[in-house]
Amino acid sequence: MPQSKALAEVAQQLHTIKDYIRWTHSQFNHHKLFFGHGTDNAWDEAVHLVLGSLHLPWDFDPSMLDARITHDEAVIVLSHVEKRCLDRVPLAYLLGEAWFAGLPFHVDHRVLVPRSPIAELIQNRFEPWLTDEPMRILDLCTGSGCIGIATAYAFPYAKVDLADISEGALSVAQSNVERHYLEDQVSIYQSDLFNDLPKDGYDLIVTNPPYVDDEDLTAMPQEFSHEPALGLGSGLDGLDITRRILRDAPNYLTNDGVLICEVGNSEFALQDAFPEVPFMWLEFENGGQGVFMLTADQLREHAELFAAEVTSG
Structure with missing residues (x-):
């Protein structure tokens, strides 16, 4: 070169x-x-x-x-x-820019580069998984805000909250909210997962949390070293953060609410950890895997199991 x-x-x-x-x-x-x-x-x-x-x-x-x-x-x-x-x-x-769900977003080293297959779900308005149009939506571990902002476009009458623990990531997300003129529809919270969020009851929680296990993290191509480690690694099996989400999500969902969560290659570890849980693994026409859906009822049905896993971990 x-x-x-x-x-x-x-x-x-x-x-x-x-x-x-x-x-x-x-x-x-x-x-x-x-x-x-x-x-x-x-x-x-x-x-x-x-x-x-x-x-x-x-x-x-x-x-x-x-x-x-x-x-x-x-x-x-x-x-x-x-x-x-x-x-x-x-x-x-x-x-300084990436495209997600047909929309442009500002990105820099404070956030992951948008690439989730959840974009396809958003463009299809989560059909047929959502029976009613959601009015309250949470994008947890939002990063650049791309998932929540794209979801706000899909559901223009919904109120959308973006949450992340990283102050730097939220600064990027705020710039994207302003770029898309969504200040009246989208709110931003700095929060360690659900810890500092209002318990308002969300119809939809969609999240792409860190899910890379320790082994994969050390073997990733050099390009990933430029991304924030906080947004990638999640413990030995890649599920440390997902376990906390499964435990706490039912407290923030409406009775008919739905959780959609991406775990990528940690899909198999998740199934091994919770063989009793009926995860619905979503399929994608444009490629992608490792995204599951659970209803509020399913999460509450297995609440003791999820709580015990977090405690034992």
């Missing part, structure tokens, strides 16, 4: 948007990058990097691919390629 003076030589050889996309794609393949923060292949990531660096939309006129890039623009693109390849910085952090 060329640096400094060598980068200037590269800039002299590349001219058009198309040139930079082709060259970026080659660099990504050469450096064998990991793709899992918004794209899943080198070509899509190269297109995203070049267009994003130039502040061009995905659906811009293809004839513009032959437009020449200015010197100042080239410096920005090449700098992003260098950081992506050499430092393994996720692209969303380089651009």
Whole structure:
């Protein structure tokens, strides 16, 4: 990967948007990058990097691919390629933006890069899992606020609360609430899970908590080292935080309320820990796994079991 003076030589050889996309794609393949923060292949990531660096939309006129890039623009693109390849910085952090459920969100190193399959559930308005439109919604472990904000779009008459323990994450979430002009619909709480939340009764609690187990955490590609560890790891089996959510969620749900929670690869550990619990594992057309649903009644039925697991842990 060329640096400094060598980068200037590269800039002299590349001219058009198309040139930079082709060259970026080659660099990504050469450096064998990991793709899992918004794209899943080198070509899509190269297109995203070049267009994003130039502040061009995905659906811009293809004839513009032959437009020449200015010197100042080239410096920005090449700098992003260098950081992506050499430092393994996720692209969303380089651009300061990620897309989730068809919406743009500001992101930086204080929050995880949005990538949850829950986006598909939101775009489908959680059908058929919700029988009635929710009026009170909680996005627990909100991070950038993407899940709660996208849910606010899906249910414009609902009041949505975003909660996270991280002050830095909530600062990012607040910026996204303001970006989408949702201050009247979305509220923000700094809270260690449910500890500092009002017991108002939510019709829907949706959460993507930390769920990576210790073994997977040490084996993750370098890109993940740029994300906040607080948002990833959750103990030996990845379930420390999920156990607390299962124990406390019924106290914050209405009688007909629903909990939807993502646990990713810790799905199998969760089933082993609670074989008696009828987790409903949701399926996704666009890929993804490890998201379950439980009703308030189911959570209350197994409340003693969940409480005992947290106490013993």
